[in-house]
Amino acid sequence: MDKFKHKREQELKTVTDMISIYCRDVHKTDGGTLCPECEELLDYVEKRVNNCPRIGEQTLCSECSTHCFAPNRRQKMQQIMRYSGPKLMLRSPVMALRHKLIQWFNTIQNKACNIF
Template identity: 45%
Template structure:
């Protein structure tokens, strides 16, 4: 997978998770974000686009560099905890792939 493909997949996943969170917590129509979630998305999008480790990293949660500001890091963590498990209903293959890559990273296998 190329760096651009990884970046696009991460952007797509992040947008879907924020969308799930926003729809369920803020009662927005599917596919739309409230002003606060839109702000989080724009920040996350910028950070993902600027990620210097995209070529070698698997996920932000296991990255050694924390490029999110503390207040956004906490908000993203909250959104991921809520929306991540619910992604299983939206994109089960993506969730399984994520779990596999995270497991692989923890084991230290290439």
């Protein structure tokens, strides 16, 4: 499998799970479906991730220096991630741990690059 395709799929899986958790708890959906607002946001995120020109350079969308989300949608995603992040540990601990390890690795790598 193409490594960029795999990165896109992983990013979308994580975001989908986070939006699902948020929608179920905040919008009181059944967990199997999303409300229209969250469904529209997920469609927007999928389009952005699938068309990302920097997928080969960056580790996670949240770590990217280019903001390809509109400000209001970026703010909504930050709200969703803050809410869903801790809950993701219970729902999918492997995915949450993988996501956190990538963030930590990227932080360490960026600090090492700034030394030189």
